[in-house]
Amino acid sequence: MGGSKKEKQRLSLKRVLKGVKGIKAWQLVLILIPMLFLTATFLRFDHIEMTRLRNIVEETDASGDGVQTAAAVDELKKFVFSHTVINITEQNGLNIVYFGTGPFYLSNQYYQKAAAILAEAEARAADDSNPNGNIYAAAMAVCKPQAIANRWVWNSPGYIACMTGEINKYPASENITETIKADLPNPALYRNEFVSPVWTPTASGFCSLISLVLIAWILVRFFGWLVIKIAIAVLK
Numbered sequence: 001m002g003g004s005k006k007e008k009q010r011l012s013l014k015r016v017l018k019g020v021k022g023i024k025a026w027q028l029v030l031i032l033i034p035m036l037f038l039t040a041t042f043l044r045f046d047h048i049e050m051t052r053l054r055n056i057v058e059e060t061d062a063s064g065d066g067v068q069t070a071a072a073v074d075e076l077k078k079f080v081f082s083h084t085v086i087n088i089t090e091q092n093g094l095n096i097v098y099f100g101t102g103p104f105y106l107s108n109q110y111y112q113k114a115a116a117i118l119a120e121a122e123a124r125a126a127d128d129s130n131p132n133g134n135i136y137a138a139a140m141a142v143c144k145p146q147a148i149a150n151r152w153v154w155n156s157p158g159y160i161a162c163m164t165g166e167i168n169k170y171p172a173s174e175n176i177t178e179t180i181k182a183d184l185p186n187p188a189l190y191r192n193e194f195v196s197p198v199w200t201p202t203a204s205g206f207c208s209l210i211s212l213v214l215i216a217w218i219l220v221r222f223f224g225w226l227v228i229k230i231a232i233a234v235l236k
Helices: 002-021 025-063 066-082 107-125 135-150 157-167 171-183 203-235
Strands: 086-091 094-099
Touching (some): 025 107, 025 203, 107 157, 135 157
Antiparallel strands (some): 086 094
């Protein structure tokens, strides 16, 4: 019985291999074309979903809700780590392909922290004994009209940059500005970038794998045919 079963399996395998050998190159190309289309479609879907999740991160960050922002970042990370996400960006005139989200920043969290540090500096700067007077108030006199014109809010990057720059103009405020510089959060701490795997067991992953197998199969058949043609030409 065992021998008969093995013989049946061997015969079945031979029939499969015979059927595979009988497939023509043009038939492989006909199969490859829709597979490439499906691969591109599923990769596009993954990219769109990644973009949607990244936009949610930016929206929750702008809302100032740290808990929701952390949850949105975690959801984005889980998706990117479990899907193949392809991005294309232009650098120095060249299109660069990379896998993942690319860099993005939790800018509102950063500017909220920076604004809080500036508010602390206001208390230190509001010293009537300072030879330059209240340098924070002087800085506000310059930056407030700009804030109104540009519609900056208290934690806008333009407003923070303006205030820091104006305070830096006063020599007597050196200690204050140095403290501000030392206390301002490192922007790198608010930078995120998630890199996706090159291949994942998803719809896009399996379609791309099948497409690569078909391409390799077609190339092997083509080069095999080419070698035979060259050998025939040499032997003539």
